Amino acid sequence: MKILICEDEEILLTALEFRLRKQGFEVLKAKDGKAALQLIETEMPDMVIADVLMPYFTGLQLIDYIRNDLHNALPIIVISALEQDEVVLEAFRLGATDFVTKPFKPNELILRIKRIFQEQEVATASS
Secondary structure (H helix, E strand, O other): OEEEEEOOOHHHHHHHHHHHHHOOOEEEEEOOHHHHHHHHHHHOOOEEEEEOOOOOOOHHHHHHHHHHHOOOOOOEEEEEOOOOHHHHHHHHHHOOOEEEEOOOOHHHHHHHHHHHHHHHHHHHHHO
């Protein structure tokens, strides 16, 4: 499975990449929304993990683009230090699959990723 991480904090980006690769995932990295859009269009990841606040395009704009312009239902996990209810609600309204508030434990994120992929497998097998 190929996961795109969109995160402008270099330390977090590197830590997530390391943990996900250790779990056997292929990892694509983008430090801003513009790079993320290019990777989504050229690499078609199986999942996107996006920070809300990024240069060029926010995580919310990225969700909107994936859902409305690309008409793609790929899972999107939003991560953010913001604990504002409006941001969380907007992310889900736009089509986010899950939302994780920073700081978080990498193991928690990995469990959420695996759960989403397992749910997709079950849905695909039953249809």
